[in-house]
Amino acid sequence: MKLRYKIANGLMITLVLATVALALVLSHSSDCEPVPALTGETTTMKAIVAQCYGSPDVLEFADIAKPVPADSEVLVKVHAASVNPLDWHFMRGTPYVIRLFSGLGAPDDPSVGVDFSGTVEAVGKDVTLYKVGDEVFGGGNGAFAEYVLKKEDSHSFVPKPDNISHDQAAAVPIAGLTALQALRDSGKLKAGEKVLINGASGGVGTLAVQIAKSFGAEVTGVCSTRNLEMVRSIGADHVIDYKKDNYTQKGLQYDLIIDMVGNHSISDNRKALKPEGRMVMVGGGKGNWIAPFLGSINAILWAPFVDQEIISILSEFNSDDLNTLGELMRTGEMGPVIGSRFGLAETAEAIRHSEQGHARGKIIIDIN
Ligand SMILES: NC(=O)c1ccc[n+]([C@@H]2O[C@H](COP(=O)([O-])OP(=O)(O)OC[C@H]3O[C@@H](n4cnc5c(N)ncnc54)[C@H](OP(=O)(O)O)[C@@H]3O)[C@@H](O)[C@H]2O)c1
Numbered sequence: 481m482k483l484r485y486k487i488a489n490g491l492m493i494t495l496v497l498a499t500v501a502l503a504l505v506l507s508h509s510s511d512c513e514p515v516p517a518l519t520g521e522t523t524t525m526k527a528i529v530a531q532c533y534g535s536p537d538v539l540e541f542a543d544i545a546k547p548v549p550a551d552s553e554v555l556v557k558v559h560a561a562s563v564n565p566l567d568w569h570f571m572r573g574t575p576y577v578i579r580l581f582s583g584l585g586a587p588d589d590p591s592v593g594v595d596f597s598g599t600v601e602a603v604g605k606d607v608t609l610y611k612v613g614d615e616v617f618g619g620g621n622g623a624f625a626e627y628v629l630k631k632e633d634s635h636s637f638v639p640k641p642d643n644i645s646h647d648q649a650a651a652v653p654i655a656g657l658t659a660l661q662a663l664r665d666s667g668k669l670k671a672g673e674k675v676l677i678n679g680a681s682g683g684v685g686t687l688a689v690q691i692a693k694s695f696g697a698e699v700t701g702v703c704s705t706r707n708l709e710m711v712r713s714i715g716a717d718h719v720i721d722y723k724k725d726n727y728t729q730k731g732l733q734y735d736l737i738i739d740m741v742g743n744h745s746i747s748d749n750r751k752a753l754k755p756e757g758r759m760v761m762v763g764g765g766k767g768n769w770i771a772p773f774l775g776s777i778n779a780i781l782w783a784p785f786v787d788q789e790i791i792s793i794l795s796e797f798n799s800d801d802l803n804t805l806g807e808l809m810r811t812g813e814m815g816p817v818i819g820s821r822f823g824l825a826e827t828a829e830a831i832r833h834s835e836q837g838h839a840r841g842k843i844i845i846d847i848n
Pocket of ligand 1: 565702741
């Protein structure tokens with residue numbers, strides 16, 4: 481064999497072995513360690529913790545140390561939290577690639593939950609923007625707990641409008657930011673345009689329908705039979721029952737498609753888009769490895785060859801957008817649909833419900 485073939489073979493074998501080794505490391509789940517014991521003097525709080533990756537069975541309703549704010553931190557007493565698919569992706573550590581950030585084998589941080597609304601209970605000595613008693617909402621690690629600690633300048637929480645309940649505010653952060661950023665930033669939605677929202681009855685979808693209406697768009701919501709009336713009631717001009725109809729085959733064309741489901745191919749979606757329309761992919765394939773990324777990969781592959789814009793997004797926390805969502809709630813232009821409620825001790829049940837993929841609006845965890 482020529483030297484260059486030997487080198488190529490050697491490289492190929494090394495690459496395959498490295499890929500297999502990485503796959504084994506990423507997919508390995510360690511056994512669940514017990515929640516660390518506390519000393520007698522520790523002030524405690526109730527919280528949901530995951531000491532290992534796995535199904536909702538790994539979630540424990542535990543007593544852990546109540547956090548104490550550092551100089552630039554704010555301690556928030558959580559009144560309500562809400563569940564997002566993100567919570568069970570981190571609970572399971574899937575797709576496995578997220579373990580590169582959340583911890584190999586077991587989560588680095590056992591706390592669970594992100595979206596919260598609550599009241600500032602204590603502030604560090606350098607905090608100037610917030611004071612004890614302020615009502616705030618946003619996102620923070622470990623929202624499924626009686627208290628959450630936030631850095632004052634994290635830009636991931638803002639004052640809660642007075643006329644909004646903690647349940648309503650907790651329902652909004654991740655789903656609302658995603659809907660807003662998909663419609664406004666990626667989708668560039670303008671008044672008078674036609675937008676189709678696939679997955680209109682879920683957490684992101686119910687807020688996307690209302691935000692799109694607030695932009696002056698003509699909105700079509702795709703959902704199942706049991707949710708048609710609800711999606712109409714929050715402002716959709718048209719509804720399509722996905723159990724009976726396939727929106728990609730109706731001969732209708734939209735300026736913008738926001739896709740929370742990923743159940744139609746890009747080529748089918750393009751048939752439902754105007755020649756210079758945009759498609760924003762928010763949610764998609766299920767699976768532990770490549771499937772969740774196929775939508776984004778396809779978007780990149782299609783982009784150079786079509787006039788229509790195919791965009792995949794990852795939403796981000798920022799205080800300007802949280803304030804925009806707060807204002808939409810304050811004025812009544814957007815009101816979250818709360819489909820189900822659970823107590824903090826029942827969080828595992830709430831996450832099981834979310835994992836089934838048919839939540840109506842948002843799932844709330846009532847805490848205090
Ligand atoms: N890219 C990002 O930054 C980002 C941010 C947030 C969420 N996400 C992803 O976006 C997706 C939606 O999130 P979510 O919080 O809205 O989830 P969710 O609250 O669990 O909502 C799921 C909804 O999907 C609907 N659905 C299921 N199958 C459908 C189908 N074939 N056609 C139309 N609708 C269908 C369900 O309605 P029925 O009960 O009527 O079936 C349900 O209302 C998830 O995959 C999530 O991971 C991505």
